[in-house]
Amino acid sequence: MDLFIQGTMTLFGSGTSISIFFLGLLGGMLFGAVPGVNMLTLGAVLLPFTVTMSAENAVMLFSVIYCAGVFGGAITAILFNIPGAPENAPTCLDGYPMTQNGQAGKAIGAAVSCSALGGTVSAVVMMMATGVVATFAVRAFGLKWSHLFGHVCSFSKVYRV
Numbered sequence: 001m002d003l004f005i006q007g008t009m010t011l012f013g014s015g016t017s018i019s020i021f022f023l024g025l026l027g028g029m030l031f032g033a034v035p036g037v038n039m040l041t042l043g044a045v046l047l048p049f050t051v052t053m054s055a056e057n058a059v060m061l062f063s064v065i066y067c068a069g070v071f072g073g074a075i076t077a078i079l080f081n082i083p084g085a086p087e088n089a090p091t092c093l094d095g096y097p098m099t100q101n102g103q104a105g106k107a108i109g110a111a112v113s114c115s116a117l118g119g120t121v122s123a124v125v126m127m128m129a130t131g132v133v134a135t136f137a138v139r140a141f142g143l144k145w146s147h148l149f150g151h152v153c154s155f156s157k158v159y160r161v
Contacts, residue, residue, distance in 0.1 A: 004127070011060050020057050024064035031065075032072025033084045039069025067119055074111040079104060 011017055031042040042065055050058040073085030078095030091111065098107040137146045 010056055017057055017060070020053075020061050021064055024061045025068045028065035028068030029072035029075075032069030033075050035076060035082050035084050038073070038085050039065050042069070067115075071111065071115045074115070075108065078107045078111060 012021070027042050027046075028039050031037055032039050043062055046061065046065075050061060053061070070085055070087050073083055073088035074091045074095065075084065077083040077088040077091035078099055081092050081096040081099075083089045083092055095107040095111065098104065134146075137149075141149070
């Protein structure tokens with residue numbers, strides 16, 4: 001818990017970090033809401049500018065862009081039946097009929113609530129399980145095979161194998 005508080009203070013301890021957070025939030029929502037231009041495009045555009053940032057701020061920026069972009073895609077999926085991001089295609093099935101029934105606010109509120117709850121729960125589970133999974137992987141397969149598996153996963157994601 002102490003490390004969590006220390007990390008939170010590192011990320012939100014300065015005005016620069018807070019401004020990076022809110023600019024990433026705004027940009028992610030805008031790029032996520034525009035169909036065909038998603039948050040990965042914004043990440044690619046901002047990548048050269050993150051070279052001079054600290055590692056904490058750069059990781060926070062890309063994380064905020066991704067999370068806000070996924071939610072931003074839900075806005076157009078609910079209001080116009082056009083998902084802004086591929087992750088929001090199922091949102092069209094329930095959100096747009098609610099908009100047609102005059103419940104657009106309720107649908108967007110549900111999207112905000114579910115996005116926040118899901119993001120928070122998954123982050124907490126990841127923080128709690130990462131150490132356990134890493135220890136298990138190293139003990140069960142050895143350090144060499146664990147590194148090899150990590151590289152194979154990374155390369156398969158990059159090269160779409």
